[in-house]
Amino acid sequence: MEFGPHLMLASLEGAVIAAVLALTAMGLSIVFGVMRVVNVAHGEFFMLGAVIAWTVAYSLGAHPAIGFLAAIIIAPLLVGILAGAADRIILQKINYDPDRTIVVTIGLLYIIQQTTLMTFGPDARPVEPPFNQRLALPWFEFGESGFQLYWPWGLSITSYKLFIILAAITLLIGLWLLMTRTRIGLVMRATQQDSEMAGAFGVPVKSVYAWVFGLGAGLAAIGAVLIVPVQQAHYLMGNEPLLLSFIVVIIGGLGSLPGTVIAALLIGMSDGIISVFFSPTLAKIIATLLVAMVLVFRPQGLMGKLQ
């Protein structure tokens, strides 16, 4: 394949990564924004989403589309409930102290991951996509007969991957509407700005925290359900999204939602493109160091404002 079509293919793969990453990172960002805590177990909620999706699809045994539909409703719901309960039982008890929250969510990370290892096992398991047509894509050239379109061999995307991108966009718009146009969003933003004052005005801050923690985990789970037909479910699959989400949230500015989306697009696309053309390990080293430097020299993130 020539460079042009190759680049387009890489960008499409990057867009799929970016779409899932935007959802996952958004969960982390909302939790940080409203509750001011860093949830290290976020990647495990992602992994749980994928594992539950496999379990649902497998135990239904019906047509892949039905299994998928059931999974995308059940998995985020279960994960959200679990996270909400973890907030009530654990985080509330330690009063959301930043240091202790990190330590306790590290504990949670191992508990979820290792319990999955004991029940689900160490194997990677695939989930069948609900639909999967291969769509060939055209590319253009300026040949002897002038401008013309042609279909290079290998330049294609599956309909399911396109669906991932569209679904992520729809969900993000929905989330934005929820945050800016509804009473629920109003309460969340009030808690974010000043939890004490919100409490004084009758906002049930503790319940809001539990719901937000559940919502954040649920977003990660949805991202995982979307990607699991492409990637396979595995008990260690939460590590990479966790690190990438951290990177996205930091670059985008801690707690800034538009920044998070832009950063997810940037990181996801460049991850897709770089890993097609360069050594992925070197790319990761450079990306990790760059992010550390951003935190050191511009702690408010690239898009965030100083508080």
Place this chain on the structure above:
Amino acid sequence: MNDELRVYGLHVGIVGLLLISYFVLPEYHSGNLARIMVLAVYAMGYNLLFGYTGLLSLGHALFFSSGMYGLGLAMYHMDFAVPSGILMGLLAALITSTVVGFLALRTSGVAFMIVTLMFAQAGYLTVLYFGEFTRGDEGFVLQQSERVIGSLDLTSPAGRYFAALLLFAICFFLIMYIVRSGFGLALIAIRENEERAKMLGYDVVTLKLKAVVISGVMSGAAGAAYALLFGYAGATFATVQYSIFPLLWVLLGGAGVTIGPLIGTIFMFYLIDYSSSLTMAYMLVAGVVLVLLTLYAPQGLAGELRRSYFKWLP
């Protein structure tokens, strides 16, 4: 008996107890104890920063593995003898901890944790990237014949045990001295209230940098000793898990108590050793212990002892 004598008595007593243990315990447990003492040195280095200075690092595996690879690569590729290999390990840890400390200390709180985590992750990936020299995840083995100082064989059970004990004793007394010195008390002041320490005229930034470097070099010494005594260096020791371990040991044993790291390491080592014979998901124990400690005993074992009975514990 005054507190001064009690403190000396306790520390000398513990080293004495460890000395006797070699002759009393069966070989399996004395072998474990050698490993525990090396890991406890790692935890003591971590404790100086986390327990006494109040800085929670999630990237100490970088310092541990710096020491390990500093010694390992020098001996494996350049045929360094043991003493110069140890020097290389300490030097590597000194350089990484100075650079990381200089950069990471510009941040505080949550950002400090994430920055240290990121640096450690970059370090781990670097080990993988130079797989040609480091052999990546697989790691490399240091030959038995190289691991000798003069006529002292560090691969025999006795040589290994007493080398580990020597390192442990040096670091244990060093920590005891540091935390009771003016420097150590200033670190504790920073932990308790950084703004006030600054107001009192302490150069907080330099003090914290010193703490990071001492902590990093001690962790590196543990890494170098691990490679030397057990003859293996691998990328596993650079993973996030090895940054979490010292945190776990220190939290369990008691942060900000000199004997905390040893107690925590002993308990956790045997807990994981026992549970890994039952299930492959042995890290589950680590997770449960972390959650329970945070909820019910944030001071750790030695910390709770100090709070209720022995107020003089340094």
